[in-house]
Amino acid sequence: MPPRATTSAFAAQALLMVLGALSSGLAAAEEDEGRPELSFSGQDDLEFRYWRDDRTLPDFPEEDHLFDYWELVNRINMKVDRGPLQLGVQLDAVGMLGAYYYLNDERVNEFDLHAEGVNFPLPLAYANVDKLWLGYQGDSAQLLVGDGYIAFGRGLALSLVKNTNIDIDSSLRGAHAKVTLGSWDLTAVSGVTNAQQVWQDNPNKQQIRPDQWHMVSGLRVDRYGLGPLNLGAHSVVYSFADRADLEAQPWEGYARGVDAAITGASVEAFGVLGLDLFAEGDLFLYPGGDVLGVEDNEPGYAVYGSAAAYPGRVALLVEGKHYKDVERVNAVVSRDLYEVAVGPTLEYERVITEDSGAAVNSNDISGVRVRADVAAKPGVLTPSLTLGLFRDRELGGLHFNRAPETIVHPVAGVDWIADSVHVLANAGFRVDKRDDLPGGVSLGADRMAHLDLSLGFPIGSAHGEIGGDLRYFMWGENLNQQTDFTLLTANAAVHLGHGVSIVGYTDWTDDPLIDSVGNINENLYAAGELQLQPADGMTFKLFYGAYRAGIRCAGGQCRMLPGFDGARLSATINF
Amino acid sequence: MRRWLALVLVFMFALAAPGANPQAGEGQTAPEFTLRDIDNKPVSLKDMAGKVTLISFWATWCAPCQVEMPHLQKLYDAYKDQGFVLLMISADDARSVSRVKPLIKSKGYSFPVLLDTDTKVVSQYNPNKTLPYSELIGPDLKVLWQHQGYTAGDEVETERRVKLAIEALAAAKTVAPPAAPVAP
Numbered sequence: 021m022p023p024r025a026t027t028s029a030f031a032a033q034a035l036l037m038v039l040g041a042l043s044s045g046l047a048a049a050e051e052d053e054g055r056p057e058l059s060f061s062g063q064d065d066l067e068f069r070y071w072r073d074d075r076t077l078p079d080f081p082e083e084d085h086l087f088d089y090w091e092l093v094n095r096i097n098m099k100v101d102r103g104p105l106q107l108g109v110q111l112d113a114v115g116m117l118g119a120y121y122y123l124n125d126e127r128v129n130e131f132d133l134h135a136e137g138v139n140f141p142l143p144l145a146y147a148n149v150d151k152l153w154l155g156y157q158g159d160s161a162q163l164l165v166g167d168g169y170i171a172f173g174r175g176l177a178l179s180l181v182k183n184t185n186i187d188i189d190s191s192l193r194g195a196h197a198k199v200t201l202g203s204w205d206l207t208a209v210s211g212v213t214n215a216q217q218v219w220q221d222n223p224n225k226q227q228i229r230p231d232q233w234h235m236v237s238g239l240r241v242d243r244y245g246l247g248p249l250n251l252g253a254h255s256v257v258y259s260f261a262d263r264a265d266l267e268a269q270p271w272e273g274y275a276r277g278v279d280a281a282i283t284g285a286s287v288e289a290f291g292v293l294g295l296d297l298f299a300e301g302d303l304f305l306y307p308g309g310d311v312l313g314v315e316d317n318e319p320g321y322a323v324y325g326s327a328a329a330y331p332g333r334v335a336l337l338v339e340g341k342h343y344k345d346v347e348r349v350n351a352v353v354s355r356d357l358y359e360v361a362v363g364p365t366l367e368y369e370r371v372i373t374e375d376s377g378a379a380v381n382s383n384d385i386s387g388v389r390v391r392a393d394v395a396a397k398p399g400v401l402t403p404s405l406t407l408g409l410f411r412d413r414e415l416g417g418l419h420f421n422r423a424p425e426t427i428v429h430p431v432a433g434v435d436w437i438a439d440s441v442h443v444l445a446n447a448g449f450r451v452d453k454r455d456d457l458p459g460g461v462s463l464g465a466d467r468m469a470h471l472d473l474s475l476g477f478p479i480g481s482a483h484g485e486i487g488g489d490l491r492y493f494m495w496g497e498n499l500n501q502q503t504d505f506t507l508l509t510a511n512a513a514v515h516l517g518h519g520v521s522i523v524g525y526t527d528w529t530d531d532p533l534i535d536s537v538g539n540i541n542e543n544l545y546a547a548g549e550l551q552l553q554p555a556d557g558m559t560f561k562l563f564y565g566a567y568r569a570g571i572r573c574a575g576g577q578c579r580m581l582p583g584f585d586g587a588r589l590s591a592t593i594n595f
Numbered sequence: 596m597r598r599w600l601a602l603v604l605v606f607m608f609a610l611a612a613p614g615a616n617p618q619a620g621e622g623q624t625a626p627e628f629t630l631r632d633i634d635n636k637p638v639s640l641k642d643m644a645g646k647v648t649l650i651s652f653w654a655t656w657c658a659p660c661q662v663e664m665p666h667l668q669k670l671y672d673a674y675k676d677q678g679f680v681l682l683m684i685s686a687d688d689a690r691s692v693s694r695v696k697p698l699i700k701s702k703g704y705s706f707p708v709l710l711d712t713d714t715k716v717v718s719q720y721n722p723n724k725t726l727p728y729s730e731l732i733g734p735d736l737k738v739l740w741q742h743q744g745y746t747a748g749d750e751v752e753t754e755r756r757v758k759l760a761i762e763a764l765a766a767a768k769t770v771a772p773p774a775a776p777v778a779p
Contacts, residue, residue: 059624061738063722097722101624110722157627171713175689181714183688184724250635290635296696326693328700335701339693364690391697398703399665435661435702440747442662474658476747483747487658515746557741574656576690592723594741 056103062595065095069588071223075537089586090117093220097151104158110151110167112218116144116225146228148217151191162198167191170209172240172254173300175576176322176346176363177282180213180236183358185574186581187221190214190358192236193270203244210237212270215356222582234353235259235273236360250288257281258360260311260352279308280349282361284322299325304346312351320345320383324364333395339366340388347383362576366408368431368448369573371470373493374533375420376452377571377578379427384413387427400438404446406431412452420498423455423463440483444474454496464496485513493531505531507570519553527568536583539566545583557594563587621739625650625732626719630684630709633696638682638709640736647760648680648732649753652717654687655694657726659745664704666750670757671706677761678734681706686717686726731756734764 071089092115099108118129153166170192171179180192194211212233218224240254258280259273284302289295304320306312326339341364350359365380366389372380379385387410394403410427433446448470454463474487488510495502506529513523527538527545538545547565554560569583629639640648651667653660664683671681683704685695689712699708711717714724721728721743731740740756742749 057624061623065723095723099626099719101626104627106626106719108719169714169718171689173689174692175712179689179713181688181712182718182722182724244631244635244637288635298693328693328697330697330700335697337693337697362688362690364693391694393697393701395701395703399668402701404701437662437665444658444661476662478747485746515748517748521746553744557743559743575688592725592743594743 059101060099061101062096062098064097064591064593064595065093065220066593067091067093067220067588067590069093069584069590070586071584072586074585088118089223089225091115091224092117093218093224095150095218095220104156106153106155106157108151108153108155108166109149111147112150112216113145113147114218114224114228116146146218146224150189150216150218151214160200162196164196165194167193167214168196168209170196170207170238172207172238172256173252173284173286173302174298174324174364175361176300176302176324176343177254177284177361178209178236178238178256179362179576180360181575183575183577184220186572186577186579187219188358188575188577188579189216190353190360194236203246205240205242205244207240207242208238212236212273213353213358213360215353215358229356232261232353232356233268233270233273234261234360235276248290248292250290251286252288253283253285255281255283256361258349260308262311262352277308279306279311279352281305281307282349294329294331296328297326299323302346304349306345306348312348314348314351318345320348322346322363326364333398335393335395337391338388339364340386341366342386343382343384345383347381350381357579359577365576366410367573368406368408368429369576369578370472370489371448371450371468371491372571372573372578373468373491374571375466375493375495375498376427376450376468377573378414378420379410379412379425379452380573380576380578382412382414386411400436402435404433404435406433406448420466420500420502421452421454421463421496423457425452425454425465427452440476440478442474442476445472447471452496462497466496466498467494468492479514482517483515485511485515487511487513503532505529505533507531519551521551523549523551525549525565525567527566529568529570531570534569534583535580536566536569536585538568539585545585559592561588561590563590623738625730625736625738626716627736628716628719630711630716633699633708633710638707640682640732643680643682643732644736645734646678646680647674647734647757647764648682649757650682650684650720650730650732652684652686652711652721652724652726652728654685654726655691655698656687660727662747663727663745663750664702666753668704668706670750670754673754674757674761678764679757679761683708684711684716685709686711686714686724688712688714729753731760733760734767 069091094113096111099106151167153164155164169181171181180190182189191214192209192211193214196209198207212235214231217228236258238256242252244250257278259276260279261268282302282304284300286300289297302322306317322343324341329336349361353360366387367380389408391406396403408429413424429450431446431448436443450468451465453465456462468491470491472489476485491507494504508528511523511525513521515521525547528543530543540546545566545568547567549561549563552560564587566585571578572581627640629637632638683706687695692710692712717724725743727745729742730738733739739760
């Protein structure tokens with residue numbers, strides 16, 4: 021373990037002590053007239069879990085299943101505010117209480133695989149000050165030193181934001197400044213990427229590793245209220261560290277060459293001829309192509325636009341994109357399971373599969389999505405229709421296909437929300453039609469039918485909810501000749517009032533690509549959860565059972581999430 | 596086993612020490628922010644001083660948020676003339692922000708909707724981004740109440756809290772001393 025982690029651990033302890041002192045001692049002395057009060061707040065996410073994988077390795081005794089894994093994960097966010105000043109810290113800690121696997125008939129603690137030095141505050145634990153910042157919020161200036169989040173435009177050039185849906189929390193550690201001068205905003209950032217070391221939803225076995233300090237510097241200028249227009253322009257430069265730089269200090273990135281440089285502009289119009297319009301274009305230059313794993317330095321570009329109109333009871337949204345060699349900017353950081361720039365995908369991300377996930381991160385794709393929502397009964401009944409059309413020309417990489425493909429994806433939905441009853445539903449059919457190979461060889465089309473449903477209804481004095489989704493996926497011709505499969509996820513909840521809920525979950529799938537097995541039988545997973553909210557800002561959940569592994573996409577990023585079979589107790593407490 | 600026990604105790608200490616305040620968040624100063632609304636107007640929390648403000652974080656992809664919204668619209672309609680402000684802050688990031696205004700328009704909602712596309716504000720108020728998430732802010736810009744998630748019936752408690760705060764605001768205005776005379 022590099023010295024940096026140990027230093028962070030001691031810094032964590034020191035900060036906890038400082039913040040504790042501030043909260044308990046100094047707050048009492050805040051009666052001084054005319055001085056802004058000191059305010060201390062925070063949030064604690066704690067999870068204690070036992071994972072088990074009953075599968076066995078070939079030629080090993082049956083009792084030697086893959087692993088038993090005890091884990092305690094704690095994420096504490098704390099803030100101290102005083103007037104315009106704010107000091108914040110996020111401490112991530114994990115106790116790897118027992119992570120066993122079998123080697124040569126011996127039960128081995130996986131913790132021993134970690135590098136030396138993961139020894140804070142006690143053996144078998146790791147703690148890290150993952151985020152630390154000092155901020156100033158003035159009327160015309162916002163300054164932040166430390167960890168912050170930033171997105172320019174629609175995120176095509178730079179988007180380092182929280183994506184907790186798939187357990188991603190990467191920040192930009194450095195200096196952030198935003199200055200407002202009349203109708204002008206100037207935003208400047210410079211620093212290094214700071215990925216999370218501790219996973220909240222994934223097992224931490226063999227995944228704790230030091231940060232790769234990738235340099236990011238960016239500047240954006242916004243001009244608001246130019247008539248109905250907002251104009252913006254930005255530039256971002258990236259300098260990526262390679263694996264040999266693990267011991268490098270953050271500031272050393274400034275001495276490295278630029279690997280990627282992006283410049284772009286956006287224009288936004290409000291209510292022009294009844295339309296809300298947005299357009300952004302970005303040019304991607306890759307002077308460090310070899311770092312990004314490609315041999316050429318060909319530039320890339322991205323164009324995104326949207327138009328919204330509201331005729332009568334209809335809300336119409338049209339979006340279009342054309343991205344060429346844009347994802348290359350994420351090539352290095354994606355090894356650490358996050359991205360630094362994420363543009364709109366226009367995809368219905370909930371139904372992305374291992375196959376269609378390739379289109380989300382394609383380096384050569386065009387697409388358009390049209391969505392119409394109708395206020396049939398305003399605020400109560402809203403049917404909708406969506407049509408997505410894409411042309412994905414990239415081959416290789418995550419793609420299962422050998423030819424460009426055209427994607428057609430219609431979805432129909434309805435929202436009905438009455439006083440105590442709701443129905444949220446949609447159904448769609450996606451076709452990924454591959455071009456024929458030379459000579460007229462057909463590769464067919466991947467197809468998926470899908471249904472999402474959420475129902476809420478009263479049960480006496482309690483309230484019930486049923487939710488679920490069903491996907492049936494049919495492969496065309498593909499290199500690995502995968503078999504068609506079905507995915508079913510369902511849950512039923514009873515909310516008993518007074519903050520008590522009981523939830524049951526089940527998954528069924530015969531997807532051969534999924535790396536998990538059910539706890540009822542090979543394909544069937546079942547679980548139950550008791551949820552308690554004894555007070556506002558305090559939630560406890562006790563979960564027992566299993567759910568499946570698989571790809572999950574959110575926020576323009578996809579991640580293979582592991583299945584789970586075991587028990588866990590989680591708590592979220594605001595203070 | 597002793598190592599385990601010690602470790603668990605350390606973690607539980609970290610959990611319990613700051614959480615000793617049984618009224619989570621109450622009395623803390625709400626973090627200041629300035630965000631643009633869906634019609635491009637800047638809105639600052641500091642401008643809500645002297646009012647009762649309910650901040651509700653939501654997103655277009657959050658189903659419970661959609662179910663809660665009609666109740667918040669009713670709340671807004673009922674109390675907006677009594678010093679009550681509802682700020683619906685969308686946690687949609689830059690990638691999906693184009694969807695926000697069409698969704699609001701399609702449902703016919705009239706409450707103010709703000710955009711937090713780089714997740715700075717939601718990260719300050721609710722770091723784990725569980726949605727929906729609400730905070731009731733008093734006229735002195737201090738937090739009166741926090742609530743995480745939504746299940747049917749939660750709107751009753753939300754309205755009760757809002758009503759209490761509005762009544763307190765009205766009472767404070769009634770008993771407030773007359774302004775001191777200003778020297779010519």
